[in-house]
Amino acid sequence: MWSVNDYFDHEFDGDVESQADEIVNEAKNKITDLIYESVKSEIEQDRQNYERAKERADELQKECYEKSEKINTLEIELKRTKEELKRKDKEIPQTPFALGDEVWVPYRKYGDKGEIKCPTCNGEGYITALTDAYGTLKCVCPHCHNDWGKTKAEYDKYSIERRYIKSINIFTDKAKEARFDYGTIEDKSNLEVKDYHYVNTVTHVYSTKEEALKKAQEWENESKKKAEEKIFGEKK
Ligand SMILES: [Zn+2]
DSSP, X not given: OOOXXXXXXXXXXXXXXXXXXXXXXXXXXXXXXXXXXXXXXXXXXXXXXXXXXXXXXXXXXXXXXXXXXXXXXXXXXXXXXXXXXXXXXXXXXOOSSOTTOEEEEEEEEEEEEEEEEOTTTTTXXXXXXXXXXXXXXXXXXXTTTTOTTTSEEEEEEEEEEEEEEEEEXXXXXXXXOEEEEEEEESOGGGGSSSOOTXXXXXXXXXXXXXXXXXXXXXXHHHHHHHHHHHHHGGGO
16 A cells, blocks of 8 residues: 555655755745845835936926027017017108298288189170160170189189297008108297197298299199189180
């Protein structure tokens, strides 16, 4: 009959057994130490890596902060430059005249009109003819037919006067061109007075009499031409 005891060496020495235990334990301890050392150094490595990474992260964060500071400064500068450019557009343009300047101004004369008359009837609307049989006859003018606005036409006369600039208005027209008009007064002593009662605003002012006269004549001629067209226009 087979017994389990057959497998064991009953002669096995107890001392040998304890010696083996010692060897195993020693080996176990060595392995444990080895693992411990290795893990320890790995942890140390990790710690150093972590420190380095943290330092780098701090550096990057600082750099990032500095750069964003720079960006902010640049943005502020850019904004300021843009505003300056915008303002440049609105800057007050140079006027050819200054406050207080003596100038010559062409103006339309009120109550002094020129007249163009029908050349046939001299603006009467009728012509008279002396006949043997009937004496003097009055006939409707064959040229203007005594039509309203055809017998006579008025035109404006212009003159010039010396004035002084009391105020200057600057504005832009549709083409965004700078335009000026001038508040002028007749009496130089009123330049300092805070009274705008006698201020006449005009757009055409000249530094010389001659220039002003030229303009006055130009305006008068234009007006006269229109009157002549009314009277002679249909002759063409
Ligand atoms: Zn006539």
